[in-house]
Amino acid sequence: MSANDSPSGQRTQPPAQTYDSPFLKACRREPVPHTPVWFMRQAGRSLPEYLKVREGIPMLESCMRPELVTEITLQPVSRHKVDAAIFFSDIVVPLKAIGIDLDIKPGVGPVVAEPIRTRADLARLRDLTPDDVRYVTEAIGMLSGELGSTPLIGFAGAPFTLASYLVEGGPSRNHEHTKALMYGDPELWADLLDRLAEITSAFLKVQIEAGVSAVQLFDSWVGALAPADYRRSVMPASTKVFDAVAPYGVPRIHFGVGTGELLGLMGEAGADVVGVDWRVPLDEAARRVGPGKALQGNLDPAVLFSSREAVEAKTDDVLAAAKGLEGHVFNLGHGVLPTTDPDALTRLVEYVHTRTAV
Numbered sequence: 096m097s098a099n100d101s102p103s104g105q106r107t108q109p110p111a112q113t114y115d116s117p118f119l120k121a122c123r124r125e126p127v128p129h130t131p132v133w134f135m136r137q138a139g140r141s142l143p144e145y146l147k148v149r150e151g152i153p154m155l156e157s158c159m160r161p162e163l164v165t166e167i168t169l170q171p172v173s174r175h176k177v178d179a180a181i182f183f184s185d186i187v188v189p190l191k192a193i194g195i196d197l198d199i200k201p202g203v204g205p206v207v208a209e210p211i212r213t214r215a216d217l218a219r220l221r222d223l224t225p226d227d228v229r230y231v232t233e234a235i236g237m238l239s240g241e242l243g244s245t246p247l248i249g250f251a252g253a254p255f256t257l258a259s260y261l262v263e264g265g266p267s268r269n270h271e272h273t274k275a276l277m278y279g280d281p282e283l284w285a286d287l288l289d290r291l292a293e294i295t296s297a298f299l300k301v302q303i304e305a306g307v308s309a310v311q312l313f314d315s316w317v318g319a320l321a322p323a324d325y326r327r328s329v330m331p332a333s334t335k336v337f338d339a340v341a342p343y344g345v346p347r348i349h350f351g352v353g354t355g356e357l358l359g360l361m362g363e364a365g366a367d368v369v370g371v372d373w374r375v376p377l378d379e380a381a382r383r384v385g386p387g388k389a390l391q392g393n394l395d396p397a398v399l400f401s402s403r404e405a406v407e408a409k410t411d412d413v414l415a416a417a418k419g420l421e422g423h424v425f426n427l428g429h430g431v432l433p434t435t436d437p438d439a440l441t442r443l444v445e446y447v448h449t450r451t452a453v
């Protein structure tokens with residue numbers, strides 16, 4: 096196998112035309128001409144052009160139409176001039192693709208018809224093959240042509256966050272069924288997370304082989320766990336995912352919400368870049384994560400509802416805390432809120448670029 100071959104014979108490293116982009120340089124902790132910016136949930140309901148093209152098309156169906164996925168993915172890049180695109184899809188798409196009966200209900204989130212709670216239920220989680228998600232490969236191919244030197248970020252849900260939706264049957268505040276399974280039947284729990292790690296790894300490999308330049312693993316709800324439980328019951332599965340995609344050489348970003356106490360372990364799980372929410376300043380986050388990793392974050396998304404002066408002052412705070420970092424990708428501390436003024440996002444990109452230009 097040559098240095099440029101992945102395990103399946105495809106190329107490794109990000110696509111050549113994106114290699115020297117500020118985003119990928121920051122992920123690799125190399126010097127950048129300005130701090131790169133992108134926003135979690137940058138494609139979506141904050142954009143009128145998104146609402147227009149999505150009209151009458153259910154969320155999951157829109158993820159299966161390559162032309163529509165391409166158009167929606169490009170919308171925030173054209174409008175805000177962000178430094179990276181994120182592939183328009185959802186964390187539950189691979190589960191739907193292997194035949195799990197689920198839907199994304201507007202204003203609610205993913206809802207699973209029959210929750211997974213027993214050993215017999217596990218059999219419903221079959222392997223994901225590239226054929227199950229051909230529309231993903233097709234859309235990424237189209238996007239690679241359109242994006243030029245702007246990197247495309249692929250993503251997947253981490254095993255814990257996917258398990259939370261599958262076990263609860265939908266969004267949950269306290270994750271009680273999920274934790275009941277985790278504490279009550281550790282063997283079944285470990286097998287469930289391992290299955291999900293396989294599916295997630297396969298989904299990320301499809302995206303990398305189709306041409307994404309980086310991947311983000313969303314463990315959005317893992318902040319509900321104490322560090323000891325994370326280490327014992329979740330980290331092995333997340334590490335399995337990071338190890339599975341490591342040979343491709345694309346940066347791996349690891350993000351969760353309310354993860355202040357977990358940042359060190361989330362870095363240890365195998366990420367190149369650790370995403371931080373707005374609760375921990377980036378300099379403190381860097382101490383918790385340790386050397387050898389870039390950080391991504393972390394402006395509170397709600398700050399965008401305040402005055403331009405307040406947004407700039409809070410942005411300056413983030414940039415000041417990021418000063419000594421080995422690598423910094425500017426982002427919000429969680430996704431763009433649906434009623435955010437899109438112009439505030441455009442201004443924010445410009446502001447960060449100007450303030451950090453060398």
Ligand SMILES: Cc1c2[nH]c(c1CCC(=O)O)Cc1[nH]c(c(CCC(=O)O)c1C)Cc1[nH]c(c(CCC(=O)O)c1C)Cc1[nH]c(c(C)c1CCC(=O)O)C2
Pocket residue numbers: 134135136137138139140149154181182183184185186187199200201202203204205250313315430
């Ligand atoms: C937990 C999670 C989900 N999905 C995702 C996560 C992890 C990120 C996070 O922590 O916010 C990830 C996701 N979902 C979506 C993207 C697209 C790319 C992007 O970031 O722009 C990404 C990266 C599209 C989407 N996924 C969803 C929408 C909204 C649906 C719509 O526009 O009709 C979009 C644009 C639906 C969805 N899907 C999910 C939720 C909680 C919701 C919101 C439900 C609601 O409030 O309506 C599950």
